[in-house]
Amino acid sequence: MVAPADYVELVRRRLVADGCAVTDERLGADSVVIGYRAQFRALTRIHFFTVVTTMDQVVEGDLRSFVNNVVGLGLERKGRWLGVQTGIIVLPVLVTEAADPAATALTQKAYRLKRSGFAVLTQPTIVDVKAGRVWTFRGTRVWGFVYNSLIKKKYEAYLPEPSAAAAD
16 A cells, blocks of 8 residues: 555656646645646646645545635636636545545546536545545546546546555
């Protein structure tokens, strides 16, 4: 089993390898690693924020709170002029040794923002290193369909299965 902090360091290296600007910051009460990269997709400039932190145990309320904080960070930094030609995708990642089934169930469907989510997408992930699982939505979104493959490619590039991470 890989330790949560070691997994976060592996994600950091993968973010750098993909060309992200990577910083260590505070987001609320959490110490987080933030990877940022902008790129074009379907004539739209997409601002990607991948935010990773560790938690002793993840329950549904913690996951929702973390997602809201990460979405707020993305909107605060790049939220002006959102629309047809600019968008934000935030990828909140919680690394833990214990994930509540209600929290992992929430990651298994396309996450819907409770506020106006125009030009903003999020797909939360829980990495349970003890169980050796990466819990995230792997289906096809209807809203934001054009970005499905891009989100999946980012998760594949950044988040190896914990059993494979031990070998890295």
